Amino acid sequence: MRRRELLLASLALLAVPWRAAAAAQPAVTMVLKSLKNPFFELMTAGARKHHAQHRAEYRLTLDGVPEESDVAGQVKIIETSIARRDQILIITPADSRAIIPALIKAIQSGMLVINLDNKLDDRALAGHGVNIPFVGPSNFNGARAVGDYVLRALKPRSKVGVIEGLPGSINAKARSDGYREAIANAGMSLAGIAWGDWERDKGRAAATALLRQTPDLAALLCGNDNMAIGAAQALSELKRDGKVLIGGYDNIPEMAALLAAKRIYATADQHPALQAEQAIRLGLESFNKRLTQSEMQSIVRTPVDLVKS
Structure with missing residues (x-):
């Protein structure tokens, strides 16, 4: 009887750290770009x-890098x-391939890792x-919806340019692919592609180059709103306001006035706040269920909606 009591007591002691760990608030770090x-x-x-509404459930650290392409900065945060x-x-x-070794290192350390947005x-x-x-x-579906809507307003066989984000980003490629399909389905002509690296000034420069290369360009489909705003600036500088339709992507706050004035014809709202909430929720649910990385749900689709001028 004495041996059995000692055994039970030992098992109880072993269980205490596990219970303490399970009851502790998990620490969540969200690493953003730009x-x-x-x-x-x-x-x-x-x-x-979300954290303010669930403060007792987890601790949150928000961090990020100043530039879209700063992989090294993200690695340091990880x-x-x-x-x-x-x-x-x-x-x-910041890059869909270069960051993976650092994420594998995080997984090997015991962390649950979730990929958000790109x-x-x-x-x-x-x-x-x-x-x-x-x-x-689905960045492809969102961009295709923007492209379909913009191109319906054009004459048949009109010339269209695409301004793409960073070449190393999967979402940049997916959005360009969505625009390409919209162009093909509408029977339009893809006049050229330029890269704006997600940035306003580079988007303006890319738009200027495309407009000079193809003077009769009828539309510019941009991989994000920063580049779309840059394209709108380029049109103003070239005295072509209202003559070229612009499509964007993200529906950032500045777009409301530009859409109302029809300086930008459409954009896509992919609800970034909801994306963040869903990612945190997936992480907490997986942690609380004690899932391993391989057992986690592989994809959680969030909505994307067309926003018209």
Whole structure:
């Protein structure tokens, strides 16, 4: 009897750390890109709002890099998160391939890792044999909806230009692919593609180059609203306001006035605050169920809606 009591007491002691760990607040780190981009400001606001409503359930650290392409900066944030022994890492990657080794390191440290907004490269993930869940909309479908709407307002066989985001971003490619399909379906002509790297000034420069290359360009389909705003600036500088339709993507706050004035014809709202909430929810549910990385739900689709002028 004495031996049985000692055994039960030992088992109880072993269980205490597990119960304490299970009861502790998990630490969630969300790593964003381009903190100066209004889209990620909306995403940050969504994360903060969710945390304010669920403060007792988890601790939240929000961090990010100033430039869209700063992979090294994101890697440093991930390494800091690993050193803190955080439980959940959520990231909008600056590059869909280059960041993967750092994320694998985080998984190996025991963290649950979730991919938000800009999808990681599926082939690269398969090559590493790792499941990193994606939370976000179909960028292809959202861009195609914008393209379909803009191009319906044009004459047959009109010439259309595309301004794409960073070449290393899967969502940049998906949006351009959606625009290409809309152009093909409408029987329009793809006059050229230029890269604006998600930035306003570079979008303006890309639009200027396309407009000079094709003087009779009828529309510009842009991979995000920053570049669309830059394209609208280019039209004003070239005295072509109202003569070229512009499509954007993200529905950042500045777009409301531009859409109302019809300086931009349409954009897509992919609800960044909701994306952040869904990613945090997936991380917490997986943590509380004690799921491993491989057991996590592989994709959570969030909505994307057409916004018209």
